[in-house]
Amino acid sequence: MQFTETQLKGAFLVEIEKISDRRGFFARIFCAKDFEERGLKPPIAQTNLSFNPNKGTLRGLHYQIPPVTEAKLIRCTKGAIYEVIVDMRPESPTYLSHIGVELTDENRCALYVPEMFANGYQALTDGAEAIYQVSEFYTPGYERGLRYDDPVLNINWPLSVSEISLKDANWPLLESVIGEEK
Structure with missing residues (x-):
């Protein structure tokens, strides 16, 4: 696996290294040791699958606060998603900054999301x-x-939102939650 750190410290794009032959290819997509060697928390407590029948569907932006902060490894296994992460670490120089990456079944990349980062796609x-x-x-x-x-984040989503849960549509605006995690 190849780990490329994004401009948000601790967040990595994880690319597979293919071993190919006439049958196709083989690639390791997760190894706890590779994550630990980079000082990253291996995401192994649970694995979740989400399916979205309609393009434009938006999920998130979610995170958990201490003492149960989550690191995540997110991969698109069918189709394509636009994954966005927001740095919610108050002490970080990139606090409230965000990035977006396209994850697809063709590029087979994953995004490692550190603890105290909100994510959605x-x-x-x-x-x-x-x-x-x-x-x-x-x-x-x-x-x-x-x-x-x-409006504080000003995320440029690629499509109009066609579906979103009531919970996700009704999260409070950031200005009302800043400092809640301090």
């Missing part, structure tokens, strides 16, 4: 599927979220 194709490996168990009392259309 938009389906770019009908039938998009994503797999999340998560380092902690989902703990409802510690879940937080950001609005996808928060």
Whole structure:
């Protein structure tokens, strides 16, 4: 696997290294040792699958606060998604900064999302599927979220939002939650 750090410290694009022959290819997509060698928390407590029948569907932006912060490894296994992460670490020089990357079944890349980063994605194709490996168990009392259309973040989503959950549409605006995690 090849790890390329993004402009948000601790967040990595993870690319596979293919071993190819006439049958196709083989590639390792996760190895706890490779993550630990880079000082990253291996995301292994649970694995989640999300399916999105319609392009434009938006999920997120979600994160958990201490003591159950989550690191995630997100991969698109069918179709394409636009994955966005937001640095929610108050002490970080990139606090409230975000990046977006396209993850597809063709590029087979994954995004490593550190603890205290909000993440969400938009389906770019009908039938998009994503797999999340998560380092902690989902703990409802510690879940937080950001609005996808928060003016402080000014995220440029590639498509109009066609579907979103009521919960995700109604997260409070960032200005009302800044300092909550301090």
